[in-house]
Structures are given as structure tokens and as C-alpha cells.
Amino acid sequence: MSARLKALLLVLPLIVFLGLFFLWPLWMMIATAVQGGTVRLAFPQTATAIASWDGAGPPPASLQAALVRDLRTDTPQERFGDAVRTLNSQQAGFRTLLPRTARAVREAGEADAFDLVALDPRWSEQGYWLALKRSMPAYTDANLLAAVDLKRNDEARIEPVEPDFAVNRAIMLRTFVIAGQVTLLCGAIGLPFAMLAASVTGWKRNALLIAVLLPLWTSLLVRTAAWLILLQDTGLINQTLRALGLIETPLSLIYNRTGVLIAMTHVLLPLMVLPIYASLIAIPRNLMPAAAALGAAPLQAFRYVLLPLAMPGLLSGSLLVFMVALGYYITPALTGGAGDQMISSVIAFYATGTANWGMAGALGLFLLVPTTVLYILYGRLSRTPLVQT
Amino acid sequence: MRDLDPFIHFEAISKVFGTVTVVDALDFHVARGEFVSLLGPSGSGKTTLLMMLAGFEAPSGGRIHVDGRRVEHLPPYKREMGVVFQNYALFPHMTIAENVGFPLKMRGVARAEREAKVKRALDLVRLRHLADRRPSQLSGGQQQRIALSRALVYEPKVVLMDEPLSALDKQLREHMQLEIRALHRELGLTVIFVTHDQGEALTMSDRVAVLNRGKIEQFDTPSGLYDRPRTRFVAEFIGETNLLAGRVAQRQGEAATVVLASGGSVTCDRAGPFETDSEVMVSVRPEMLHLVPDAAAPNALPVTVEDHVYHGDHIRLHLAFGESRLVARAGRRDAAPPIGSTAFASFAPGDCALVAP
Numbered sequence: 001m002s003a004r005l006k007a008l009l010l011v012l013p014l015i016v017f018l019g020l021f022f023l024w025p026l027w028m029m030i031a032t033a034v035q036g037g038t039v040r041l042a043f044p045q046t047a048t049a050i051a052s053w054d055g056a057g058p059p060p061a062s063l064q065a066a067l068v069r070d071l072r073t074d075t076p077q078e079r080f081g082d083a084v085r086t087l088n089s090q091q092a093g094f095r096t097l098l099p100r101t102a103r104a105v106r107e108a109g110e111a112d113a114f115d116l117v118a119l120d121p122r123w124s125e126q127g128y129w130l131a132l133k134r135s136m137p138a139y140t141d142a143n144l145l146a147a148v149d150l151k152r153n154d155e156a157r158i159e160p161v162e163p164d165f166a167v168n169r170a171i172m173l174r175t176f177v178i179a180g181q182v183t184l185l186c187g188a189i190g191l192p193f194a195m196l197a198a199s200v201t202g203w204k205r206n207a208l209l210i211a212v213l214l215p216l217w218t219s220l221l222v223r224t225a226a227w228l229i230l231l232q233d234t235g236l237i238n239q240t241l242r243a244l245g246l247i248e249t250p251l252s253l254i255y256n257r258t259g260v261l262i263a264m265t266h267v268l269l270p271l272m273v274l275p276i277y278a279s280l281i282a283i284p285r286n287l288m289p290a291a292a293a294l295g296a297a298p299l300q301a302f303r304y305v306l307l308p309l310a311m312p313g314l315l316s317g318s319l320l321v322f323m324v325a326l327g328y329y330i331t332p333a334l335t336g337g338a339g340d341q342m343i344s345s346v347i348a349f350y351a352t353g354t355a356n357w358g359m360a361g362a363l364g365l366f367l368l369v370p371t372t373v374l375y376i377l378y379g380r381l382s383r384t385p386l387v388q389t
Numbered sequence: 390m391r392d393l394d395p396f397i398h399f400e401a402i403s404k405v406f407g408t409v410t411v412v413d414a415l416d417f418h419v420a421r422g423e424f425v426s427l428l429g430p431s432g433s434g435k436t437t438l439l440m441m442l443a444g445f446e447a448p449s450g451g452r453i454h455v456d457g458r459r460v461e462h463l464p465p466y467k468r469e470m471g472v473v474f475q476n477y478a479l480f481p482h483m484t485i486a487e488n489v490g491f492p493l494k495m496r497g498v499a500r501a502e503r504e505a506k507v508k509r510a511l512d513l514v515r516l517r518h519l520a521d522r523r524p525s526q527l528s529g530g531q532q533q534r535i536a537l538s539r540a541l542v543y544e545p546k547v548v549l550m551d552e553p554l555s556a557l558d559k560q561l562r563e564h565m566q567l568e569i570r571a572l573h574r575e576l577g578l579t580v581i582f583v584t585h586d587q588g589e590a591l592t593m594s595d596r597v598a599v600l601n602r603g604k605i606e607q608f609d610t611p612s613g614l615y616d617r618p619r620t621r622f623v624a625e626f627i628g629e630t631n632l633l634a635g636r637v638a639q640r641q642g643e644a645a646t647v648v649l650a651s652g653g654s655v656t657c658d659r660a661g662p663f664e665t666d667s668e669v670m671v672s673v674r675p676e677m678l679h680l681v682p683d684a685a686a687p688n689a690l691p692v693t694v695e696d697h698v699y700h701g702d703h704i705r706l707h708l709a710f711g712e713s714r715l716v717a718r719a720g721r722r723d724a725a726p727p728i729g730s731t732a733f734a735s736f737a738p739g740d741c742a743l744v745a746p
Contacts, residue, residue, distance in 0.1 A: 290478035292465040293443055293549075294539065295495040301466075304491070308482045 026368075033143050033361030039135040042083035043070040047136045050129075059129045067132075068114045071105040083135075085356070090142070091131035097122050143362035148172070168346065172366065175343040178260060178332070179325035183272075185265040186321045190272035191314060195306070197273070198280035209277070216270040224334050227263040228254065231335070259335035268325060272317040275382075279313025280306075312381055319378040323371050343367055395454070396421040396579055397442070397547065402451035403603075404437050411437045413603035414451065419581065424573050426582045426590035429600035430626070436551060438600070439583045443549050444468050456546060466495070471540030471548040475555060477532040479524035485511070485535055486520040492543045510542035511535075513572060530561045537569070541576065550582045554589065566593050587627050591615065599623050615674075617659060621744045624672040631678065631715045633671040634746060637663050644738065647671055651711030655688040658738045669743045677740035678717035680706065680726060686735035690715075694732065697725040708734055 040047045049066035053059055080102070087094040097120060104119050116123040123129075134142070134152065145151055145158060149166035153159050160166060197208040215223055230236050231253040238250040253259055283306070291301040307314075329344035343363060351360035395418035404412040412434040419425045427435035440446040442453060444465035453461045460468055471492075479488050489510050493503040511517040514534035524532055533553060540548055550569075554562045570593050573580050584590050590597045591611040599606040599614065599622070607614060607623045618624035624632065635647040638654060645660030647669060655671060663669050681689060692708040692715060704725055708715040715734060719725070726732055 284476065284478065284481075286474045286476060286478040287480060289445055289465070290472065290474055291480075291491075292445075293468075293470065293472035293474075294492040295466050295469070295543070296491070297464075297466050297495075300495055304494070305480055309480075 029361040029364050031361075032357045033359075033365050034139050034141065035358065038079070038082040038086045039132070040138065042075050042079050043067065043132075043136075045070050046132065050133050050136055053129075053133065055130055055133055058124075058126075063129075064116055064123075065113065068105055068116070071102045072110065086358075087131055087135055089146075089356075090135055091127055093122060093128070094131070097128070143358040144365070146359060147362040147366050168343075168363065171341065171343050171346055174340075175326060175367075178257075178264070178340070178342060179322050179328075181261055182264045182268060182325045183318050183322045185261060186269050186272035187314060187318055189265070190269055190276055190317060191310070193269075194273050194276035194280055194310075194313070197277055212270045212273045215266065220267060220330060223267055224263055224331050227259070227266065227335055231259055231262065254335055255337045257336070257340050260332045260340045263331050263335045264325060264328060267331060268321045271320045271324060275317040275320065276310055276313040279310050283309050316378055316381050319374050319381070323374050323378070326367060326371055395419070396423070396456060397581070398452075398454040399438075400452040400454065402438070402441065402448050402453060404434070404441060404446060405449040411603050412441070412448075415603075415605055417598060417605060417608055419579065421579055422577050424570070424578075424580045424582065424593060424595045426584055426594040426597045427600060428584055428587060428590040428597050428626075430585060432602075433600040434603040435583050435585075435600045439549055439551055439581060442547075442581065443470055443472050469543075469545050469547075471543070471545035473533075473536050473540045473548070473550040473553045475552045477524075477529075477536040477553075477556075479532055479535060479539075481524055483523075484520065485516070485522050485524065485527070488524065488535060489539045489542050492539065496543060498543075506542055510538040513541060513576075514538045514568070529557055530565065533557065533565060534568070537572070541572070541578075547579045547581065550580065552583055552585065555584075555586070562589070569593065591627070599626060601626075617742050618672055618744055619661065619742075621670055621672075621746065624670075624742065624744050629675055629716065631673045631675065631713075632744075633673070633710075633713060635669060635671060637665050637667050637669055637743075640665055645743065647743070649690075651713045653690055655690075655736075655741070656738045657741045657743055659741075660743050663743050663745075668746050670746050672742045672744055673736050673740065675705070675716045676703075676718040677736045678715065678734050679736065680708075680717060680719065681733045681735045684733055686733060687738060688741075689733040689735040692732060692734045694726045694728055694730050696728060699725075710734065 045066040046063070049063040050059075053063055080098075084094055084098050087098065101116065101119060101123075105114055108114055134140075134156070142152070146161070147168055149161050149169045150158050151161050193208070193212070197205055197212075200208070228235075232238070233250040233252070235253075237253060238247070241247045242250065253262065287305060287309070288301060291305045292298075296304065326342075327344055328342055329348060332340050332342050333345055344367070347360050347363045347367070350356045350363065397419040399415050399417050401414045401416060402412060403410065403414045411432075415438070427438060429435045437446055441448050441461070442455075444460070444463060444467075448461055451461075452459055455468070455470075479485075480491065483491065486504075486507050490503050490507045493506055498506070507520070508517060511520060514537055516531060516534055516538070519527060519531065519535075524535070527535065533556075536553070553569075554565050557565060566589060569580075569582075572578065582590075582593060591614070594611060596608060596610055597614055598608045601622050606620045606626075607618065609617070609619075614623055614627045618627065618630075621632065624630045633647075633649050633651070633655070635649040635655075637645050637660065638648045639646045640660060643660060644656055644658050645663065646654055646656050648654045649671070657671060679686075680692075680694075683689075684691070690710050692710045694706060695709050695714075696707040697719075698705045698707070699721075701721070703721055704719045704723065706717040706719055706726070708717060717734060
């Protein structure tokens, strides 16, 4: 028992660390994405009153009075601001309407009934009240829907957002396409490279492996910056090509998709090479000679013996590269153009640019789910080795 | 007869790695249907020789003919030889049936025919019931038989085996030796078998090439090697032997009288190429050496019994003959002479061989 306790104490820091810096933020992110609480917090009495209004017909006077009472309460500025922002994302106009109404309500005497419509005719519009009602539930799917370019209309039915605002799906798709392209490129370069590294011995093998590992030990930013220098119009590659007379005008290798793919492939290549290499050196030495002796020409031996045996490595490498590529942010931001930004940059925009944590969380969730699925797949693959000794 | 049909012909074949000559200008023939072992200690060049025949090593010089065709420029997959590797080299990602069917698939044999041939090949080693297993689910002996059946399935002209039984325990090894011999007879295969185990080579082969430092010491039938070793290396490497240093005193046709360094003289019926006055070793197998009471027996050497050791099926006698030590085998029913007693060790002139010192 005491031994168990000691063991538990030893792993306690790890558990605390994971809980505090991994699970809790993750949970908070998911919670923020579905919480509709900002409006409810700022307008508690309205929340109660609006629950009994069915959304058909005009808002009853009691509801209007509840809103006026809420506005008269001294709500903290920050909380009020959050609520206004959330409401405005549901119905443009709240940004001006609410502060104006709040000011007017506070200036008016407490005794009198306040006529909202008289202050601003917008309060007679059904849409504003419906937006208010929709923002009231403790949990909302608004952010999740918005993350995939959907919204609830006035009848609470799900419908696509206006084409002008529908960008998330395209960016999400682009993210998966870029991650897929990078995975293919890494596989196309990584497999032959790993085969070469596994086939030589001594210093040649060491040199090849260090060539792969070195970038892994270098800062991501440094590597990306190096590509900026190499790929720009007056960079090393363009200058060399021009000096050789192969091209007249510089190739545009950076600030476009080409640049993103080159830089990301380079950064992620080790994640592809190492698992393939590991599966290749696990292949018993005499299998390839045996295949040749039994009549397999080199291509046949590759197709029927080497490739199937390297497949677990190739698959785990691909999953690893794909998963990591999905979350790339800095590299596309530095080497890509406006049309090459990935979903992470949109998340960063919501998180740091507009402080819309709900949207950031929702988009993050859409990134987390496929990554988790792939990770589970990866775990399965790396646990079932084909070559048993 | 055999030499009239040189099915495999090594012609001045050699292999040099850097400054080391591993195979040194070898010339020899293997006849169709023959079971030939390449026997030698590690580093003798036997595996290199096999690898050159299989196509994994390019000869540094010389030629290899198989069935009248030069093969040394052909890649392994065009040589049409069945190879059985030391550690079986079964493909772990394929079933047993897929493993055995692999050579057929590589040759574009249609599925139906392939399946029939795989069944037949698995029947040869009596393992048809394991067709759907994976190699990792089989025991070492079973894997070895699958490797064998895979090498035989496409009916190759030659089957090469590189120490195929070395990973098996003794009992299984002896069983597999008999099984391989039976397959060789049954299918009329030409087999080249590499081993460092002289017992294995003697039991299985029609002829054995004893290799040492890249050269063939003797290429002979098992009984030829054992009874008539031509070199000291062969006499010592094959079985056990007593070597007595001496000098040829006189030749009488094939026979010779040898004056021994430890005193006395013996006659030997097969003197080989040794002229009068040449330094030689007389090789006598322990079971040819008999303890007799008097000096009247042929080639009687005065000895002192130093020890006798019971071995179950025989008794080993350790004898001192002057400066030399001799070993004799006595039958288990013979009374063991007391330690310290003196007697004479005798052998028939036909039971010895002369080799160079």
C-alpha cells in the first residue's frame, strides 16, 4: 500500500501538470465554444422573462420591463461588452442599440415605465428580440455552426451563412488539402531516403540520419526564416537558376502555395523518415536476398516484400505528418500568401484579434476531433508490428 | 561418369575482398543430381562460393557454368536456383501458402496452377495443414521445412542451402538431414549444401569439398575423405585422428615404410605421392588402433596406458607413445587395461594414410 502511495506521489507532479496545462485548458476551450452564457450573465432578469415568450407575437411588456431593469443594474463594463459583442454577431445593430439604450435607461428616472420603442424604433423589430432569445440558453451551438459556415435563422432552423461570410469551410478544406499534399511529398521523399539510410552502414548511415535529425533540433522559426532567404526572388535558388541561364524571370517560390509546401515538407520530413527507417531496419537482413533468389526482380521485391514490411512505418509516418501539418500556423503565415493560410491562423485571429474565444474554441474543436481520431489510429498501428521476432 | 556431365562447373573462380583472397582460383564440377557439400571452418570461403553461385557476389575472376550456360553476369533472380537461407528468411507478412507461392507469383504462374503447386510442395514436407498460418506461428523446424518447400516449388535446376540446419537443436537437425536426403533422392535434385559441421556433410552428401583458406583441400566421397585423407587438414578436420610424425624410409609400389620420430617404424599401404626421405605424418583413426599384448602384430608401437574413459558405446584409451599421445577406441566389452600398464598399439597397413606434415 505504501509502495503504491509512493509511486502515486512520484507521478503526481506529472498528473498535476497534465491536468493543469493540458486537460483543463482543453476542457475550457471546448466549454467556451458551446457556452452561451455571456448574454445570460449580463441580463439575468431578461433571461428569465424571455423563457416564457414563445418568439411568435410581439414581446410582452413584462419582458421589456425585465430588460430595462437589467440595464439599470450596474453590470461590469467588461461583461456588458462581451454580451453586446455576442448579440451583435447574431444581429448587426446591437453594437449601437444596446449602449444607447443603457445610457437612456440610466438617465431616466427609476419610477417611470420606460418605453424602449420610443427611444429606438429598432426595439419594435422582432429580429432583435429573437436574437436576444437565441443568445440566452446556457449552451449554444452558434459557435460550432459558425465554424462550419452555418447559422440558425429567425425560425431557429440551420441554414448556410451568406456566401460573403462563408470562409471557414474553404479554409478548413484548404487546411486538409495542404496537410495531405505535405504528407504525400514527405512520403515521396521520405521513403527513398529511409531506404537509402537503411541500406548503407557506418558513417554514411550516420551522416544521412543526422541530415534528417538536424532540422528537428533547429528552431522552427529559424528553419522557416532560412527558406525565406533561399526562396525569395533574389534568393539563392533563383539567382543560381538565373546564373545558369535556365530562367529569365525569377520563379515565384515564396508567398504562395509552393513556398508553404516546400517549407512545411522540409520541417515535417523527419517525422516521416524516422518511423519508416525504424520499420526498415527491423526487416531481417536476408529477406531481400531471399526474394531475389526466389525470382523477384528488384521492382517486384520492392512491391511484394519491402513495401508491405515498410507499410506500418509509412502509415504511422504519414499520420504523424498529417496530424502535425493540420495545426501549422507560423510556417504558412511566413511563407504563404493570403490564400494559403490554414485554420490555425483563423483560430489565432479569433483568439487574439477579436477576443472571440467561443469561435476560437469551436474551430479548435473541429481541428481536435480529426486529430484525435488520427491519433487513435496511429496508436493502433504502432502497437501491431508485422515483423515478430 | 560424373565428370562426363559437369552440370555446374566452377572454372578458376576466385573472390578477393580488398587484400584478402577468400576464394582462390577454384576448379571443380558438380554432376546433375549430385548432392555436394561445401565443408570448412568459418572463413574458408564456402559461403562466398555459394553466394557467387547464387548471384549475390560477383567473382573477382573465373567463370561459372550451369547447365552449359555462363551465369556469373546474371542477377540472382534470373539464375533459377532454389536457395534455402540460414535463418529460413520466410516473409513475415505472408501466410505459409503465400510464402511458398512467392516464387511462382514472381514467375507469373496463374493462380489455379500456383495453388496446386503450393499444395504439392507443402505435401513434400508434410505441412499442408499449416498453409494459412504465419511464419511467426511455426516452430524452427517447421519454418525450415517451409523454406525448403519454397525453394523446391518451382522445380529449380539447382538447390543451394546455406547452413540451413545450424539453428536447429541436435535431434531435429538429424531428422531434417534424413528428410533433405530423402527429398534429394525422390526429386533427383542437384544440391549444393554449405556446412561447417563435418558430421552433417558426411551423412548427407554424395561428395564433399573440404575448403580451407579459399582452396579445396580434397573433393571426395565421405568414405574417401575419412579413410583416405590427402592432407593433414582433412585428416584432422574430418573425424578424429592420431598423427605420427616420421620420414619415408622406403617405397614398395603403393606402400611405404615410415621411420617414426618417436621411434620404431610402420608400413602403410597407401603412401600417395610421397617419395623416399620426405617428411610425412601417418594418420590413424582411433578405432583402427588396437591394444595387443605382444610386438608380433603389424605396426606394433610400445605404449603406456595413461587413462581410460567410459563413453557408453565405447571406451577411449589415452596412450603415451614416446613423446606422442595417442587415442584408441576399445569396444565396451573389452576389459579396460589398468592405468600405468604397458602394451602395444597396433594397426593394419591398410588402415592408415600418409599426409604432408
